[in-house]
Amino acid sequence: MVQWTSLAAAALLANGAAAQNMLRFACSQLVVDRVDPLVNPGVRYTPHLHQIVGGNSFNLTMEPVAHDLAEKSTCTSCSFVQDLSNYWTAVMFFKAKNGSYTRVPQTGNGGPQGTLVNKGGLDIYYIPSGKVTAFKPGFRMIAGNAGNTEDSKVSKGNICHRCWTATNENTFIGGAPCSGSDTVAIPNDIKCKMIRQTIIFPTCWDGKNLDSPDHKSHVTYSGSGASGGGNCPSTHPVKLPQVMYELMWNVSTFSDKSIWPDSGPAFTYSMNLGGSAAHGDYVFGWKGDSLQKAMDKNCNLNKDCPAAGLTYQPPEKYNNCNVKQQAPEAVDGWLKAMPMGEMAIKA
16 A cells, blocks of 8 residues: 655645545756746846756746747756746755855655655646646746745745654655644754745636736635645636645754854745745746646656656656756855855855
């Protein structure tokens, strides 16, 4: 019998829907770069650093009509060949006592299908709840607010962090995502070996606009947690698959408290803000109607799904889909400061 130890299984079991299928797959880092074609199109050295995964046609502008990811990308850093979408988030940094910074390394997260292998990057979920309508070409959205400084303004049921007290990602800690002791704030506790970050996107669409000026108003939440969402309101009547990002930040290499700063948080995001500013960006880029078929045909996890034409590619393939930085700077090793404003400089 499959041992349902993943957060996804816990969420589904909690909702009495253990038989429900969903896509759950790994994406390795395409690039770590200071660009953001949604919030700062055309700008190099944007205010903060992102990690980007997905199709290799990712660029500075990505106009929704002119830039068809599925047409322009020749590879993807995600598990499914048909998924040329782009997904990105902020980067977590560790600040040392001497004031220098380094990026926190990442690992995949295990689950019922075994360890998901990703070189950096994150795990992606598409969770259906009843009949859903797949995103359309040109669709994009953002979850969270990169400038938010108040935890109280964030729904813990949609964006959260969990202190993972084991270094083995298959040792499941806690219950369903964004529940229990999960917090909006980034845990800054020496007992945390990893920090799991969860970002859950809205599931209801107005059915008209592929985007909106704030990249949010054309969609809305219907409930919270990884349930696939509830009934949609009349203003946003179209039910979408629930997109969820899952990131495992490995903080076990920073377990020596003597190197932590004397005051302030040791872990922070690349905006120099905490968990209240956690956010994710999404640009749809599945080939043809492959995502709609995947939802309709109950495709599951990260396996081939012939009924929908989905093809799984192994890590040695998707790990090697990379692009060069479009805002070149040092992002690895110890840095004098987080990459904000001027180009980053090695410590």
